[in-house]
Amino acid sequence: MAPNGHGVECAPGAGQVEVSDLTGVLGFRKMKAMARQQRSHSIEFKRQVVQEYIAGETLYGLAKRHDLSRQLIRVWVEKYEAGGLDADAQAADLLHEYETKIVALERMVGRQALEIEFLKGALKNAPRPRSATTSVIAGPTASPSQKDAG
Numbered sequence: 001m002a003p004n005g006h007g008v009e010c011a012p013g014a015g016q017v018e019v020s021d022l023t024g025v026l027g028f029r030k031m032k033a034m035a036r037q038q039r040s041h042s043i044e045f046k047r048q049v050v051q052e053y054i055a056g057e058t059l060y061g062l063a064k065r066h067d068l069s070r071q072l073i074r075v076w077v078e079k080y081e082a083g084g085l086d087a088d089a090q091a092a093d094l095l096h097e098y099e100t101k102i103v104a105l106e107r108m109v110g111r112q113a114l115e116i117e118f119l120k121g122a123l124k125n126a127p128r129p130r131s132a133t134t135s136v137i138a139g140p141t142a143s144p145s146q147k148d149a150g
Helices: 026-034 043-054 059-066 070-081 084-125
Strands: 007-009 016-018
Touching: 043 059, 043 070, 043 084, 059 070, 070 084
Parallel strands: none
Antiparallel strands: 007 016
């Protein structure tokens, strides 16, 4: 980095090059284009691309049309031929089934939480019997009887 913070020191005595001067260089544009975010493709899409390749479409044509790398298509073809895409589909179905169960259980827990809160409120507002004093710990007061004394 140059002392002013805006340039790049290339080599001793070669001077400085502004970063903005380098953006037009083909290599930098290509590096920027290659820095894609990782995407997730559905099993159906992968199968479609593989079947198009097996039907005779070229790797280059598929890669260009679907904005994919040729190497990624090769990996999908290898997985397809090894039966891996079927295993991925089964795993995706199982994951979907589990997610559905989780949603149902979360809904049930929510209903139960509401029910508990309702019952707590009802218990607070319920009239208490005033005839006998009771305690949760000790229970009702004991009445003296002649059998116990004896």
